[in-house]
Amino acid sequence: MKIIKTSIFLALFFLSACQIPGAVIPNATQPPASTSTEAASAVPKVTPVCISSEPAQEDIDIALAYTGDLFKESEWQRTYTVSDGRVAVTWFSDTLGSVAYLEALIFPCGYEDIDLDGFFNEENWQVIFENYESYEHVAQCNTDDGLRLYEFKAVEQGYDYEVKYWVENDTDTRVLGVMIVFPVESSSLMDDYSSELFPDLTSCK
Numbered sequence: 001m002k003i004i005k006t007s008i009f010l011a012l013f014f015l016s017a018c019q020i021p022g023a024v025i026p027n028a029t030q031p032p033a034s035t036s037t038e039a040a041s042a043v044p045k046v047t048p049v050c051i052s053s054e055p056a057q058e059d060i061d062i063a064l065a066y067t068g069d070l071f072k073e074s075e076w077q078r079t080y081t082v083s084d085g086r087v088a089v090t091w092f093s094d095t096l097g098s099v100a101y102l103e104a105l106i107f108p109c110g111y112e113d114i115d116l117d118g119f120f121n122e123e124n125w126q127v128i129f130e131n132y133e134s135y136e137h138v139a140q141c142n143t144d145d146g147l148r149l150y151e152f153k154a155v156e157q158g159y160d161y162e163v164k165y166w167v168e169n170d171t172d173t174r175v176l177g178v179m180i181v182f183p184v185e186s187s188s189l190m191d192d193y194s195s196e197l198f199p200d201l202t203s204c205k
Contacts, residue, residue, distance in 0.1 A: 050109040051173055053085045059174065063087040063104040066176065070196050071100055096189065101179040110172050113146070120150065120167060120177075128165075128179075132156045135163070139204035145169075149201050153184075160184040166198055 060082060066089075071078065076091040085108075091100040107115065129135040132154045139151040152163040165179040178197060182190040194202040 051106075053106050053108045055082050055085075055087045055104070055106060059087050059104050059106065062170070062174075063089050063102060063176075066102060066104075066178075067091075067100075067197070070193065076100070096186065097183050098186065098189070099179075099181045100193075101177075103177045104170070105175045105177060107173050107175065111175065116148070116167060116175065120148075120165075125150075125152075129154055133158075141201070141204035143201050147198065147201050149198070149204055151204055154181070162187060162190050164190070164194060164203075166201070168198075 060080075064080065071091040071093075075095055076093045078089065078091050080087065080089040082088075085106050087104040089102045093099075105119075125135070125137060129152070133156055135152050135154040137150065137152055140149065142148045146169045148167040150165040150167075152165070154161045154163050160183070161181050162184055163179065163181050165177060168176045168178070170176045180190065180193055180197070182193075191202065
């Protein structure tokens with residue numbers, strides 16, 4: 001079983017260390033160009049105010065503190081990386097055979113729902129689950145304030161896992177992604193951690 005647990009960890013560690021295809025940080029949406037010279041002169045051009053894509057200390061602090069004491073050091077081992085456009089934090093529990101992952105994604109010129117639709121796409125999921133034998137996207141839902149939840153089933157070396165991935169709009173330029181992976185036989189623990197993380201969207205059921 002330890003091989004299985006290590007495999008899960010490596011799969012998510014791979015995610016934190018690589019660039020997801022299609023994950024180019026988008027610019028703010030620009031208004032369509034006008035074909036009328038008169039209209040073009042009447043409407044001023046909007047230039048987005050962009051920030052640096054390099055994570056600031058605030059981004060790192062928010063990512064590290066986001067889950068509070070939920071992933072206790074007595075049960076979970078934590079690592080984190082900082083790269084252009086993101087801060088990634090990984091927790092691994094050998095005891096529970098589970099992994100948790102958080103990434104603070106920086107969109108320097110802001111983002112809209114359509115940008116997130118393009119970012120969290122099938123190509124993105126293929127990279128996340130590259131080290132698994134198979135995966136299935138089983139559900140997707142969201143709250144009125146924009147919190148998203150993607151649910152999956154995954155298989156690795158013949159063992160079945162439940163996977164949940166939340167996407168939260170944190171600021172105008174930062175999005176938080178939180179992922180937890182538990183064996184299917186630990187569904188009650190999955191529910192407990194889901195309730196602690198996002199009580200308003202624990203499941204799509």
